[in-house]
Amino acid sequence: MKKSVLMAALVAAVALVGYASSRYNSAGARTDWYYHSNGNVQLCICPGLYEYQPNQWPSNTWLYPNSYSGYYYLYESGIWVGTDSQGPLKVSESAHNGGEYHSVVELVMSDDAGWPDGVPLFADLDSDERCDDSNAGENGPIGIEVERHGYSFSAPPKDDFIGFQYKIYNLSGGYLANVYVSRFADFDLGGSGYDCTDDLVGFDQGRQMPYMYDEDGDPSGYISIICPQGTPLGSKAYVDTPDDDAGKFQYMQYSDWDVKQTPNDWRVMYNTGPYTSPVDSYITVAFVTVSGDDLADLQANADAAMDSYPGDTGTVNIVPSSVGRVKALYR
Numbered sequence: 001m002k003k004s005v006l007m008a009a010l011v012a013a014v015a016l017v018g019y020a021s022s023r024y025n026s027a028g029a030r031t032d033w034y035y036h037s038n039g040n041v042q043l044c045i046c047p048g049l050y051e052y053q054p055n056q057w058p059s060n061t062w063l064y065p066n067s068y069s070g071y072y073y074l075y076e077s078g079i080w081v082g083t084d085s086q087g088p089l090k091v092s093e094s095a096h097n098g099g100e101y102h103s104v105v106e107l108v109m110s111d112d113a114g115w116p117d118g119v120p121l122f123a124d125l126d127s128d129e130r131c132d133d134s135n136a137g138e139n140g141p142i143g144i145e146v147e148r149h150g151y152s153f154s155a156p157p158k159d160d161f162i163g164f165q166y167k168i169y170n171l172s173g174g175y176l177a178n179v180y181v182s183r184f185a186d187f188d189l190g191g192s193g194y195d196c197t198d199d200l201v202g203f204d205q206g207r208q209m210p211y212m213y214d215e216d217g218d219p220s221g222y223i224s225i226i227c228p229q230g231t232p233l234g235s236k237a238y239v240d241t242p243d244d245d246a247g248k249f250q251y252m253q254y255s256d257w258d259v260k261q262t263p264n265d266w267r268v269m270y271n272t273g274p275y276t277s278p279v280d281s282y283i284t285v286a287f288v289t290v291s292g293d294d295l296a297d298l299q300a301n302a303d304a305a306m307d308s309y310p311g312d313t314g315t316v317n318i319v320p321s322s323v324g325r326v327k328a329l330y331r
Helices: 006-015 245-250 295-308
Strands: 035-036 042-046 050-052 063-065 071-083 090-093 102-109 125-132 144-152 161-170 176-190 199-205 209-214 222-229 232-236 262-263 267-277 280-294
Touching: 006 063, 006 144, 035 125, 071 144, 071 161, 071 245, 071 280, 090 245, 090 280, 090 295, 102 280, 161 176, 176 199, 176 209, 176 222, 176 245, 176 280, 199 295, 209 267, 222 295, 245 267, 267 280
Parallel strands: none
Antiparallel strands: 035 042, 042 050, 042 063, 050 071, 063 071, 071 090, 071 176, 102 125, 125 144, 144 161, 161 280, 176 267, 199 209, 199 262, 209 222, 222 280, 232 267
16 A cells, blocks of 8 residues: 555655755755755656656655645646547556656756757746657557646745646647547645545636645645646546556546545546647647645635746647657757
């Protein structure tokens, strides 16, 4: 089991904050993952379009506030892309066990060497990676490449959220219809005892914002997902993830907005679509994860996140990275 009950002292002791660089831990050792840790929240991001804190339990993938007294709010998150327009339906997903995205332009941060020439900066700290779905298993790859551009700000009122803009390139050689893009998040609101089974799910209709909070207020903060670019469809709250593409695609087509007032170890999937994508075109979808001290603070931070979204930043080189090894250069 990935969930257990641990003492608050352990939670505080393993919190890694205050990095000198986004690729070095608190002991000064270089890691294979990065941190958006310049604001009031901290997020660990990994290759393969995936967010997760490796080699650490409890996983402090999302820390809020970003201090040694902060609490953990997220176990893992990532992106799913699915379509049924190629015969057998296909879903390409990011995950630490069997992730189906393969990095073709390596993950890099704007404060580290190797930031691609021509890729614009959205905020005070940015990340960028480009992956294909060549590792897709059950029904094979769709034939896409996905660029994940992350961004975070250092100062209020924009330091309580971290955003990701995804560009999904159709390199399949065919027309893609009925494409869905979903962001999943296994929010674990682990308080002083790291109990993640007492979480609740709410929904802000005006902001199309699913959010989660703890039943007994331990921790007292809130966390949510918003979609500043794309076609919001619905948000599914669930406990178990389907094993097959058919079950996953059914989740991605879910068009209601769930509210769960029975405490459980809930996960949330924010669905968008459907989209169409001609050959050698791309779809742009953006999601932002937002934290707040309470619901009113969460709503204010979500509004700041929407106001700060840079929008679609231009046309990206469509040449497959696996062929041209391009650095996702903007024209």
